[in-house]
Amino acid sequence: GDSVTQMEGPVTLSEEAFLTINCTYTATGYPSLFWYVQYPGEGLQLLLKATKADDKGSNKGFEATYRKETTSFHLEKGSVQVSDSAVYFCALHQSSTLTFGKGTMLLVSP
Amino acid sequence: GAGVSQSPSNKVTEKGKDVELRCDPISGHTALYWYRQSLGQGLEFLIYFQGNSAPDKSGLPSDRFSAERTGGSVSTLTIQRTQQEDSAVYLCASSFDRINTEAFFGQGTRLTVV
Numbered sequence: 001g002d003s004v005t006q007m008e009g010p011v012t013l014s015e016e017a018f019l020t021i022n023c024t025y026t027a028t029g030y031p032s033l034f035w036y037v038q039y040p041g042e043g044l045q046l047l048l049k050a051t052k053a054d055d056k057g058s059n060k061g062f063e064a065t066y067r068k069e070t071t072s073f074h075l076e077k078g079s080v081q082v083s084d085s086a087v088y089f090c091a092l093h094q095s096s097t098l099t100f101g102k103g104t105m106l107l108v109s110p
Numbered sequence: 111g112a113g114v115s116q117s118p119s120n121k122v123t124e125k126g127k128d129v130e131l132r133c134d135p136i137s138g139h140t141a142l143y144w145y146r147q148s149l150g151q152g153l154e155f156l157i158y159f160q161g162n163s164a165p166d167k168s169g170l171p172s173d174r175f176s177a178e179r180t181g182g183s184v185s186t187l188t189i190q191r192t193q194q195e196d197s198a199v200y201l202c203a204s205s206f207d208r209i210n211t212e213a214f215f216g217q218g219t220r221l222t223v224v
């Protein structure tokens with residue numbers, strides 16, 4: 001079946017550092033790919049998405065590119081802020097299947 | 111409503127009691143999902159609805175768990191004879207259809223079984 005693997009956390013960075021959170025997927029068809037974010041005490045919300053190969057999703061300074069050849073959708077940000085501290089979930093959606101990775105906690109210190 | 115609404119937001123119940131968790135999806139969304147999030151764990155898929163039917167119940171952990179959806183809208187997740195391992199945050203999400211679209215999540219119901 002479909003699956004999503006993302007790097008384990010926590011990822012601990014200083015403010016203004018570069019962020020990469022790796023995500024790879026296994027799917028039989030052509031899924032859409034998503035990054036969701038869960039801030040402390042809040043529900044999950046969509047951060048960005050990409051619906052086909054080579055698409056780049058971006059939002060709030062975060063970016064991720066749908067790489068079909070490497071089945072990856074790595075999340076990047078050039079300069080993180082303390083307010084980016086949260087849990088980040090990579091997900092794929094194909095037909096009726098909405099599959100999530102285990103989540104990666106990001107902690108950003110001043 | 112403007113977003114996915116779940117109730118109650120918190121529920122404390124005694125072991126062995128039954129509980130009902132409610133999800134009110136975004137109006138017009140045909141797909142509805144239930145997930146469970148335990149402390150330090152990812153999202154565990156429970157069940158998916160398309161309209162009122164549940165084509166995928168594969169994630170329900172035991173026959174103590176059941177769910178229904180009526181009128182293509184509100185869904186109820188019922189847990190019978192609750193156990194301590196059922197303690198978790200239960201999340202509901204809805205999407206416009208089942209084809210590769212964004213899912214919108216509710217705030218969740220935090221269930222504690224004592």
